[in-house]
Amino acid sequence: MQWERRFLGALCGAAMLWSAQAGAADAFPDRPVRLIVPQSAGSGGDVVARLLGEKIGASLGQPVVIENRPGANGIIAASFVAKAPADGYTLMLAGVSQMSFNPRLYKSLAYQADKDFTYISPVVDTPFLLVASKSSGIKSLKELQTAAKAKPGTLSFASAGAGNSTHLSTEMIAEAAGIKLMHVPFKGSGPALNAVLGGQVDLMTSVLGAALPQVAAGNLVPLAVLADSRAPDLPDVPTLREAGLQAPVMPGWFAVVGPAAMDGGVVSRLNAAVQASLADKAIQERLRALYLVPIPGTAQGIAQRAATDAEVWGAFIQRAGVQAE
Structure with missing residues (x-):
């Protein structure tokens, strides 16, 4: 009888906990949700956040407030979100750099990417393009x-900074091609691309959306697309594999994450809101114009992708001896 009472007590406790969690998910959200962007206003991540924020807010029935916390390759924003309450009201539009690259790039990091966050939903991916200066x-x-x-x-190549995707991707190309290049880091993609346009630097791996207008104007020479397939706007430009290089595709994804240990029901609610915004035809047209590819999927799917990228690119970062300060 005693064990029966203990079993019934445990069962009741579990039922009460489940009921409380279900109630929390049903009530969510009852106030505005903050979406932290680890980049400055006007950046690629900021544009995506503001484009989707209103639609996500409409789905949730509460405003989504975009808050920029740039600096230190996303470490400032990620550290802030990692320490926030896990109630679903403080989220981050994280990039692959914060979640998969930074843990191997920095000797000391103020957060643990594999422990301090809850993955919620994939958002978009962006292809990269290797370009050369005309000179x-x-x-x-x-x-x-x-x-x-x-x-x-x-031969020199520009990047948006040590450890940035534009840096790592070109280093990976050099390794696969068996060549040595000279790295010239800049403070941001804009100045780096301008240096290639001006002929001060020979090469750069840029996000497709930034480089394409200059390619179309004849100011840059496209060499290869860093994606699984050719870019529709550049049908004559091969992928790296088509050009004979066996190098992994540089990931350029963004995902919505929150602090660790978020309620599963809240995560499902947020995932549904993000995915509904990505399915909107007007949103898809805007993303297409920005050369961004929506990523349908689950929290588990993007968490696995982040882990795979951390393994593949983390090993490369160690092999290449890349370090960020």
Whole structure:
């Protein structure tokens, strides 16, 4: 009888806990939700957040307030969100850099990417494009390999900063091609791309949306698309694999995350709101114009993708000896 009483007591306790959790999910949200962006206003992540925020808010029945907390490759924003209450009211539009790259780039990090967050929903991905300056005289990936092997470490490439996707992707291309390039880091993608346009630097891996207008104007030479398939706007430009390089595709995804240990019902509610916004035809057209690809999927799916990218690119970061300060 005693064990029966203990069993019934445990069962009642579990039922009460489930009921409380279900009640919390049903009541969510009853006030505005903050979406932290680890980039400055006008950046790619900020544009995505503001584009989707209103539609997500309409689905939730509460406003989504965009809050920019830029700096330190997203560490400032990620550290803030990691310490926030896990109630679903403080979220972050995280990028692959914060979740998969930073843990290997920094010797000391103020958050643990694999423990301090709850993945909620994938959002968008962006392809990258390897471009050359017109003054470099390079017109194909094969010509790049030939020129770089003739004078190792002489050809230069720009990036938005050490450890940035624009840096890691070009280093990976160099490794796969068996060549040595000289890294020239800048404070942001804009100044880096301008240096290639001006001919001060020979190469850059840029997000497709930023480089494409300059390619269309004849100011940059496209060498290869860093994606699984060719870009519709550049049908004659091969992917890296088509050009003969066996290198992993540089991920450029964004995802909505929150603090660790969020309620499952709240996560499901938020995932449904994000995915509904991505399914909206007007939103899809806007994203297409920005050369961003919506990612349908679950919290579990994007968590697994982040873990895979951390493994693949983390190993490369160690192999290449890349460190960020």
